[in-house]
Amino acid sequence: MPETDSATAVWVRGLRKSYGTKEVLAGLDLDVPTGSVFALLGPNGAGKTTTVHICSTLVQADDGQVRIAGHDLKKEPNAVRSAIGLTGQFAAVDKLLTGEENLRLIANLRHLDRTAARRRIADLLELFELGDAAKKPLHTYSGGMRRKLDLALTLLDEPQIIFLDEPTTGLDPRSRQTMWDIVRDVVAHGTTVFLTTQYLEEADRLADRIAVLDGGKLVAQGTSEQLKARIGGGRIELRFADAVTLDAAARVVPGSTREEETLTLSAAMDAAGTRSIRAVLDQLDHARVEPLALSVQTPNLDDVFLALTGATSEKEGSVTR
Numbered sequence: 158m159p160e161t162d163s164a165t166a167v168w169v170r171g172l173r174k175s176y177g178t179k180e181v182l183a184g185l186d187l188d189v190p191t192g193s194v195f196a197l198l199g200p201n202g203a204g205k206t207t208t209v210h211i212c213s214t215l216v217q218a219d220d221g222q223v224r225i226a227g228h229d230l231k232k233e234p235n236a237v238r239s240a241i242g243l244t245g246q247f248a249a250v251d252k253l254l255t256g257e258e259n260l261r262l263i264a265n266l267r268h269l270d271r272t273a274a275r276r277r278i279a280d281l282l283e284l285f286e287l288g289d290a291a292k293k294p295l296h297t298y299s300g301g302m303r304r305k306l307d308l309a310l311t312l313l314d315e316p317q318i319i320f321l322d323e324p325t326t327g328l329d330p331r332s333r334q335t336m337w338d339i340v341r342d343v344v345a346h347g348t349t350v351f352l353t354t355q356y357l358e359e360a361d362r363l364a365d366r367i368a369v370l371d372g373g374k375l376v377a378q379g380t381s382e383q384l385k386a387r388i389g390g391g392r393i394e395l396r397f398a399d400a401v402t403l404d405a406a407a408r409v410v411p412g413s414t415r416e417e418e419t420l421t422l423s424a425a426m427d428a429a430g431t432r433s434i435r436a437v438l439d440q441l442d443h444a445r446v447e448p449l450a451l452s453v454q455t456p457n458l459d460d461v462f463l464a465l466t467g468a469t470s471e472k473e474g475s476v477t478r
């Protein structure tokens with residue numbers, strides 16, 4: 158018996174997929190708890206979209222087991238389809254119709270109860286702050302508004318699990334923030350969110366658990382705190398008034414590195430952080446050396462990503478192509 162129950166929304170074991178001689182997924186295992194946000198993080202071509210397409214029945218895997226909302230992907234594809242929502246599937250929306258008309262159209266196509274659909278559409282338009290825009294034709298929508306409508310269409314029939322493939326790629330910072338607020342709201346209402354992203358910040362802000370995919374393999378999985386802890390506790394940096402004090406400090410803080418130009422001393426912290434800060438300050442105090450300033454450099458997901466995949470990241474926390 159596969160180890161799944163209602164507490165596991167997405168359960169993946171040994172997932173494999175190749176295109177020709179190119180191995181895209183090389184035996185992937187994933188566990189996404191029900192009601193959580195899971196981020197599959199990886200650089201371009203890592204296999205994120207392929208994973209989402211397999212889990213949502215659009216692409217067939219070569220090998221492996223997948224259960225979505227407790228349903229076996231191979232044996233019960235229809236049950237899987239009715240449990241999930243996938244964004245980016247509405248290329249066929251009518252650009253001459255308004256946002257609201259498109260929502261009604263899709264609600265009809267999915268045979269949703271008329272009264273319930275009307276209420277649901279009103280709720281979604283409010284949640285997505287599409288109020289005024291809802292009455293305007295789609296061709297007047299910005300990229301951010303279209304993305305919101307796409308997600309609203311996905312949420313129409315209240316799927317248990319939604320797959321968001323790079324939901325904020327190409328959006329400006331404000332639209333990205335709105336999207337994040339919506340995702341949080343959706344999760345607060347009990348939906349499980351499986352998202353893929355190249356933005357480390359997005360995974361850090363939204364996800365309960367993050368899996369880092371590189372070259373078709375998971376190179377790490379855990380909470381953002383656990384991932385950060387994997388690469389150590391960061392550094393404590395101390396600035397001094399002059400070279401003599403810096404020199405004295407360097408002598409009492411073991412394993413520290415100094416930079417003469419900026420008169421700073423830097424020492425590694427342990428994973429918990431706090432203990433070494435206290436130890437360093439005690440050592441300085443004991444030697445009667447007073448720092449001018451103290452700062453703590455904790456590792457961020459960029460550091461984790463770099464350490465795990467060797468990929469570099471862009472300014473906004475995204476991975477370079």
Ligand SMILES: Nc1ncnc2c1ncn2[C@@H]1O[C@H](COP(=O)(O)OP(=O)(O)OP(=O)(O)O)[C@@H](O)[C@H]1O
Nearest residue numbers: 176179181199200201202203204205206207208355
């Ligand atoms: N239908 C296909 N035929 C051949 N190769 C494919 C196909 N789909 C994907 N690939 C290849 O599989 C690899 C993984 O693609 P995938 O789209 O899953 O990556 P990704 O992590 O989503 O990257 P991106 O961020 O660029 O979308 C890429 O090298 C891609 O070229």
